[in-house]
Amino acid sequence: MNNWNFFREAVKNFRSTGAIARASPVLIKRLISAIPSHVPLNVVELGPGEGCITRALLQRLHPESRLTAFEINPAFVRRLQLNQDPRLQVLPIGADRLTDHLAEGSVDFVVSSLPLSMIDQPVKGRIIGQSRRVLKPGGQYLQYQYALQDYGLLKDSFPNVSVSFTLANLPPAFVYSCSLGLL
Ligand SMILES: C[S@@+](CC[C@H](N)C(=O)[O-])C[C@H]1O[C@@H](n2cnc3c(N)ncnc32)[C@H](O)[C@@H]1O
Structure with missing residues (x-):
């Protein structure tokens, strides 16, 4: 799926997509750069869309890692399911059903x-x-976002929250990195 097809899908489903273009390579790099490649990890992706971040994650992740993706748009799900990587499981359900599929305390990165x-x-x-x-x-x-609107929610939910910003995306974006601070 190219940028034009993503744009058409985004216009059809603007409320759930909330973007007009896919994340840029610079933004993707910034978002996932903290994820180590040398150890097997259990990773979850929420809202993969057509898979620009999914592909970058699969390139980065250790061969024995697992990546579980939650996506509600059927057109994007069909596209994601073309990916034959055995590490990837695509679930065509909302991200508010995470705990139906993943055990508590089992995931390294969301x-x-x-x-x-x-x-x-x-x-x-x-x-x-x-x-x-x-x-x-x-x-x-x-998490990346185009505004700081949900900073409060993330700050209330995670003891440690850091935010960075990149202009190299359409539109420019904030990247949140949140942790429980228990280690
Ligand atoms: C901004 S797009 C991100 C697409 C791509 N990951 C990127 O960064 O360019 C947001 C995605 O979240 C999906 N989405 C929205 N609400 C969702 C939910 N409750 N559960 C799972 N996916 C959802 C949309 O269908 C869309 O694919």
Whole structure:
């Protein structure tokens, strides 16, 4: 799926997609650069879309890692399922059902490009709460956003939150890195 097809899908489903273009390579690098390549990890991706971050994660992750992706748009799910990498499992369900599929304290990284500002408060609360619960004590929740609107929610949910910013995306984006601070 090229950028034009992503744009068409985004216009058709603007409320759930919340973007007009895919994440740029610079933004993707910034988002996932803390994830180590040399050890097997259990990684979750929320809102993979057509898979630009998924592909970068699969390139980066250790051969024995697992990547579980939650995506609600059927067109994006069909596209993601073309990927034959045995490490990837694509679940065509909402990110608020994380704990139906992942045990508490079992995940090293949750990588999210969900449009948090466009998701209803109760659903968003469940997504962040469940992300927290599935993370290992030393795990991290990584998220990019176009505004700081949900900084408060993340700060209330995770003891450690750091934010960086990149102009190299359309539009420019903030990258959150959140951890439980238990290790
Ligand atoms: C901004 S797009 C991100 C696409 C791609 N990962 C990127 O960064 O360019 C947000 C994605 O989140 C998906 N999404 C929105 N709400 C969701 C939810 N509750 N659960 C899972 N996916 C969701 C949308 O369908 C869309 O694919």
